[in-house]
Amino acid sequence: MELDTIAAISTPPGEGAIAIIRMSGDEAVQIGDRIYQGKKKLQDVDSHTIHYGHLVHPRTNETVEEVMVTVLRTPKTFTREDIVEINVHGGVVSADRVLQLVLSEGARLAEPGEFTKRAFLNGRIDLSQAEGVMDMIRSKTDRAMNVAMQQVEGRLARQIRKLRTQLLEAIAHIEVNIDYPEYDAESVTLERLQKQITAVQQEIDQLLATAHQGKILREGLATAIIGRPNVGKSSLMNALVQDNRAIVTEVPGTTRDVLEEYVNVKGVPLRLIDTAGIRETEDIVEKLGVERSRQALTDAELILFVLNANEPLSKEDEALFSAIKDFNAVVVLNKTDLPKEIDENQVRALVGDRPLVTTSLLYDEGIEGLEKAIAHLFFDQGVEEAEMSYVSNTRHIALLNQAKETINEAQEAAQNEMPVDMVQIDVTRAWEHLGEIVGENAPDQLIDQLFSQFCLGK
Numbered sequence: 215m216e217l218d219t220i221a222a223i224s225t226p227p228g229e230g231a232i233a234i235i236r237m238s239g240d241e242a243v244q245i246g247d248r249i250y251q252g253k254k255k256l257q258d259v260d261s262h263t264i265h266y267g268h269l270v271h272p273r274t275n276e277t278v279e280e281v282m283v284t285v286l287r288t289p290k291t292f293t294r295e296d297i298v299e300i301n302v303h304g305g306v307v308s309a310d311r312v313l314q315l316v317l318s319e320g321a322r323l324a325e326p327g328e329f330t331k332r333a334f335l336n337g338r339i340d341l342s343q344a345e346g347v348m349d350m351i352r353s354k355t356d357r358a359m360n361v362a363m364q365q366v367e368g369r370l371a372r373q374i375r376k377l378r379t380q381l382l383e384a385i386a387h388i389e390v391n392i393d394y395p396e397y398d399a400e401s402v403t404l405e406r407l408q409k410q411i412t413a414v415q416q417e418i419d420q421l422l423a424t425a426h427q428g429k430i431l432r433e434g435l436a437t438a439i440i441g442r443p444n445v446g447k448s449s450l451m452n453a454l455v456q457d458n459r460a461i462v463t464e465v466p467g468t469t470r471d472v473l474e475e476y477v478n479v480k481g482v483p484l485r486l487i488d489t490a491g492i493r494e495t496e497d498i499v500e501k502l503g504v505e506r507s508r509q510a511l512t513d514a515e516l517i518l519f520v521l522n523a524n525e526p527l528s529k530e531d532e533a534l535f536s537a538i539k540d541f542n543a544v545v546v547l548n549k550t551d552l553p554k555e556i557d558e559n560q561v562r563a564l565v566g567d568r569p570l571v572t573t574s575l576l577y578d579e580g581i582e583g584l585e586k587a588i589a590h591l592f593f594d595q596g597v598e599e600a601e602m603s604y605v606s607n608t609r610h611i612a613l614l615n616q617a618k619e620t621i622n623e624a625q626e627a628a629q630n631e632m633p634v635d636m637v638q639i640d641v642t643r644a645w646e647h648l649g650e651i652v653g654e655n656a657p658d659q660l661i662d663q664l665f666s667q668f669c670l671g672k
């Protein structure tokens with residue numbers, strides 16, 4: 215494939231110790247040599263080596279920058295094209311100046327995600343791997359990063375290809391039956407077909423079973439902390455944030471806005487929403503906050519309900535218990551350092567079979583138990599120990615579901631002894647759905663849209 219040479223600043227914008235300008239394409243080395251002066255010309259250096267030198271403006275002969283230049287020759291590169299990476303001193307100005315220089319010497323400014331797109335177009339990675347690259351950039355915990363990494367390594371792709379091969383074999387058998395009906399009785403063909411696609415069906419089910427957890431790892435679990443005023447909600451939020459690396463802090467629009475913070479609880483990313491207390495108030499701004507809090511409760515996938523052990527259970531507490539009855543919840547009995555005033559039996563009755571943990575947030579006690587309870591609610595053995603691969607990408611999940619549906623249709627058709635060519639249509643469609651996951655026959659529009667979500671320089 216003949217593609218032009220592209221360039222972009224590959225390091226994040228802003229100040230840094232170094233910045234990297236990356237070029238990829240047939241002319242990358244030539245363009246490099248037009249502006250680089252060092253011991254050797256870049257065209258003469260070995261692949262995968264790095265070289266000290268200076269960038270000199272080819273027309274003014276002015277020294278632009280002191281640099282380290284890496285030369286990576288096709289095919290063992292990320293894009294499968296020649297790559298030249300110019301390391302410059304950090305700072306927006308110097309990186310930009312070098313980028314302008316390579317652009318004026320014939321490179322074209324890369325679109326967002328175009329390097330990864332090249333890797334895809336040049337056949338180095340498939341679409342699911344490319345999507346993995348994107349997920350890796352965005353992942354919020356190490357575990358989510360691992361899931362994305364497995365995808366980049368092609369684990370999912372291999373599994374999908376195996377399933378496609380199995381379906382193709384089934385299709386081939388039907389083909390034979392259609393072309394040589396005397397070869398096999400139709401009923402025999404249908405029976406064998408059912409066996410073959412049942413195996414595929416089971417594997418798709420297994421993959422889909424990981425989807426819920428995969429999505430949690432990828433997107434984080436929307437978590438609301440609720441409870442009456444003063445029970446310790448803010449203390450709980452702070453404890454979770456302190457005990458864990460806070461990953462992203464959303465800058466709230468106003469001080470009364472719902473505040474969001476990501477924390478990593480035993481590998482499960484929680485998107486914590488401080489609900490500013492679910493209670494009535496006259497203050498209008500405060501009301502907005504409360505409105506949003508109610509919304510947050512509806513959206514929540516996990517609720518941490520805090521009770522004060524130092525006060526008797528109130529009507530409000532009971533109302534909150536009924537408000538959360540359809541939610542995943544962990545009940546936190548806080549302030550256990552103070553004299554117990556709450557009726558624990560009454561609490562247990564309301565909690566039912568949900569986890570109940572006791573804490574003294576003032577003294578940092580009980581947080582480990584709470585974190586364990588959260589992790590076990592969603593992952594039987596806790597995430598960090600689990601070593602399985604997850605389907606986490608929404609597009610993949612949708613396509614797996616479509617494949618599953620068409621296979622079900624094929625099963626039904628076979629059971630009802632429909633003509634084999636009818637069954638074949640369904641099996642072929644399932645094969646196509648799976649193909650879309652790895653980017654086979656993916657429409658250009660989809661590909662463009664996917665890669666445009668990448669950041670510049672990736």
Ligand code: GDP
Pocket residue numbers: 441442443444445446447448449450548549550551552573574575576577
């Ligand atoms: P919120 O209104 O529910 O957010 O509650 P806060 O987290 O702001 O806590 C209210 C008050 O209770 C603060 O003075 C905290 O220091 C105190 N507090 C929180 N947790 C504990 C605890 O476990 N024991 C004791 N004795 N006080 C606590």
Ligand code: ZN
Pocket residue numbers: 447448449490
């Ligand atoms: Zn608070």
